[in-house]
Amino acid sequence: MLDSTCIQFHEFGDPQKVLQVIRKRIEPPASGELLVQMLHRPINPSDLLPIRGAYAHRIPLPSIPGYEGVGVVVEVGSSVSTQWIGRRVLPLRGEGTWQELVKTSAELAVPVPDFLEDYIAAQLYINPLTAWILSTEVLALQPDNVLLVNAGGSAIGRIFAQLARILGFKLVALTRNDRYTEELLQLGATHVINTAEMPVHSIVMDMTHGKGAKAAIDSIGGQEGSDLASMVQPGGSVVTIGLLSGQPVNWAEVTRNTGVHVKLFHLRHWNEQASVQKWQDTFQVLMELVREQRLAFRTPAAYFDLDQVCEAVQVAESSGRNIGKVFLSR
Structure with a gap:
């Protein structure tokens, strides 16, 4: 012992x-x-x-x-x-x-x-696996779909930027300052919006021709989470994966007001339903992306x-x- x-x-x-x-x-x-x-x-x-x-x-x-x-x-x-x-x-x-x-x-x-x-x-687990599953399975993002992500400068925000380049969807990363703008654009983000200085809603609507984004990922909650939903097209999806603000969102009310579908994602729930083969294969995909220098x-x-x-x-x-x-x- x-x-x-x-x-x-x-x-x-x-x-x-x-x-x-x-x-x-x-x-x-x-x-x-x-x-x-x-x-x-x-x-x-x-x-x-x-x-x-x-x-x-x-x-x-x-x-x-x-x-x-x-x-x-x-x-x-x-x-x-x-x-x-x-x-x-x-x-x-x-x-x-x-x-x-x-x-x-x-x-x-x-x-x-x-x-x-x-x-x-x-x-390689918490952030990459979550971002990959959300992009490829939960949201099944297609080329040219627009995805909004808040907390864009976070570790998982950087992963989404790289997956945008790998999978072909358009990422709009929301940040609270300009510190991460250049890096996120280099990684693969289409737009980086400093929410402290720029009119987020009008920018998103302009770039989507008034339709709104296909989907959004909320890591913050609170007002920023509910604001995110207002920029997603009716019938689109908001996936909540975190609560960095510590402030919950009344998602039922948000759904009534916007017509978006709200999903709560927990990696442990995916783990429970994924086969051992699926579990191992998904990591192999991520490791291969690292080997190819497409994921850093x-x-x-x-x-x-x-x-x-x-x-x-x-x-x-x-x-x-x-x-x-x-x-x-x-």
Whole structure:
């Protein structure tokens, strides 16, 4: 039996106040499982929301946070080939990744090819998989369809810009300043609109000949979320994937007023209905796009050890930083 450093919270609240560094005993992997020594884990907003209690109804306490990351297989359970040992994998959909050792299902572990750098592999799940599924399955965007995305300068906003070039749809990225404009245009956005200075509604209507966009992705909620719906054509779709403002939207009222269809997307729901083959194949598509240099990620802004988690969270949440992800490493 091994000891492992892990990050844990026993109550919901401010991550810097409730996160604790502890040691715990690790049972050997069971049949069909892998034991993975973690290398790197990005800190995402989706990692911090559960800590604050956003999903308190389904998060048991105490809990270990972390949805993604990359590591190396160090031990396998019975019925699992020893050829896994020493291979890099993404140990997803099981235990929280903010710990030294993570157990995961061998059939769901995603093998990482040699050409993929650790920092890319570690952040290939939450944002890229979500953006790909929304673009190709949920919205089934066709060439020349117009997609609106708020929080355009976010990590997932940058992914949508690149998918626009890959898939051929037109992306209109909404931002709150001009900091990301040039980068987003270079990545593949058709238009970048600074909502603090430009008449968003009239610009969108002009470029769509008065029809409105085919669809929109809302990561913010509040007034910005409802404003987004007013620029989507009747019968079009708004998909809500986040609540960065902390302010919910009365989507039923928005639907009545605009005639748009509103969908709430949770990656875990897609995970539950996707076959193992579909799960693995989707990652292979994303990895191939990286290999072809059609999908790129910012290099990490900073690396912190697990026991520096509070400092790492503070840096990750710093506002106004045009930087890559903050990573928790060994």
